[in-house]
Amino acid sequence: KNQVEQSPQSLIILEGKNCTLQCNYTVSPFSNLRWYKQDTGRGPVSLTIMTFSENTKSNGRYTATLDADTKQSSLHITASQLSDSASYICVVSGFGNEKLTFGTGTRLTIIP
Amino acid sequence: KAGVTQTPRYLIKTRGQQVTLSCSPISGHRSVSWYQQTPGQGLQFLFEYFSETQRNKGNFPGRFSGRQFSNSRSEMNVSTLELGDSALYLCASSPRTEGLGTDTQYFGPGTRLTVL
Numbered sequence: 477k478n479q480v481e482q483s484p485q486s487l488i489i490l491e492g493k494n495c496t497l498q499c500n501y502t503v504s505p506f507s508n509l510r511w512y513k514q515d516t517g518r519g520p521v522s523l524t525i526m527t528f529s530e531n532t533k534s535n536g537r538y539t540a541t542l543d544a545d546t547k548q549s550s551l552h553i554t555a556s557q558l559s560d561s562a563s564y565i566c567v568v569s570g571f572g573n574e575k576l577t578f579g580t581g582t583r584l585t586i587i588p
Numbered sequence: 589k590a591g592v593t594q595t596p597r598y599l600i601k602t603r604g605q606q607v608t609l610s611c612s613p614i615s616g617h618r619s620v621s622w623y624q625q626t627p628g629q630g631l632q633f634l635f636e637y638f639s640e641t642q643r644n645k646g647n648f649p650g651r652f653s654g655r656q657f658s659n660s661r662s663e664m665n666v667s668t669l670e671l672g673d674s675a676l677y678l679c680a681s682s683p684r685t686e687g688l689g690t691d692t693q694y695f696g697p698g699t700r701l702t703v704l
Contacts, residue, residue, distance in 0.1 A: 518698075519680070519695025519698055520631075520695050521695070522692050565631065567631075578630050579630065580629070
C-alpha cells in the first residue's frame with residue numbers, strides 16, 4: 477500500500493531559527509515528490525517538486541532534498557518568519573498511475 | 589490571472605441530505621481534481637476530471653460523484669450525507685500538459701462542509 481509519513485506532527489520554533497521537516501514514503505515506482513504549504517483556511521500552495529533524478533530543489537528560504545534510494549525527503553526552512561506558520565504537506569506521485577498520495581502534514585508554528 | 593474559485597465557502601447540512609459543490613478552474617486549465625481534507629486523514633484524492641471525462645478516481649463510495657462542463661467548471665455531489673462527510677473539500681486545477689502526477693496543481697480555498 478502506498479503511504480507517505482511525515483514527522484514531526486507539529487513543531488514550534490522561535491522566529492529566525494532554522495528547522496527541518498521529514499517525509500518518508502513507500503510509493504513505488506516513484507515519479508515525483510512535492511512539498512506544499514497550507515495556511516489556515518486556505519488551499520495548499522506548491523513549494524517544490526522533485527523527480528527521481530533530482531536530489532535538491534530550492535524556493536527562496538525553502539530547500540527540499542530527496543533520497544530516492546532510502547525513500548526519504550526533507551524540507552529545510554532557513555531563518556524562519558512568522559508567515560511560515562502553516563501546515564507543510566508532502567505529496568508523492570507514483571509513476572504511471574497518476575494518483576497522488578498525501579502525507580498528513582507537519583503543523584509548524586513560529587513564535588516571536 | 590484569477591485563481592481557482594469554489595462556492596460556497598461554507599455549508600451546513602443534515603444527515604441524509606445531498607450537497608453540490610462548485611469549482612471554477614484557472615482560465616485555460618482543463619483538469620480539475622477534488623480532494624477531501626479532514627484532521628485525522630489529511631488530504632485524500634476523490635477524483636479528477638479532464639475534458640469532461642473522469643480520468644482518475646480515489647477510494648470513495650459511490651455517494652461521491654462529480655462532473656465537468658465544457659467550460660472546465662466542475663461540480664461535486666455527495667448524496668445521503670453522513671456525519672463523517674464533514675470536511676474541507678478542495679478543488680485543484682492544472683493545465684495537464686503532461687500528467688496529473690507531473691503538473692503543478694493550483695488549489696482553491698475550499699468549501700467547509702458540516703454535517704449535523
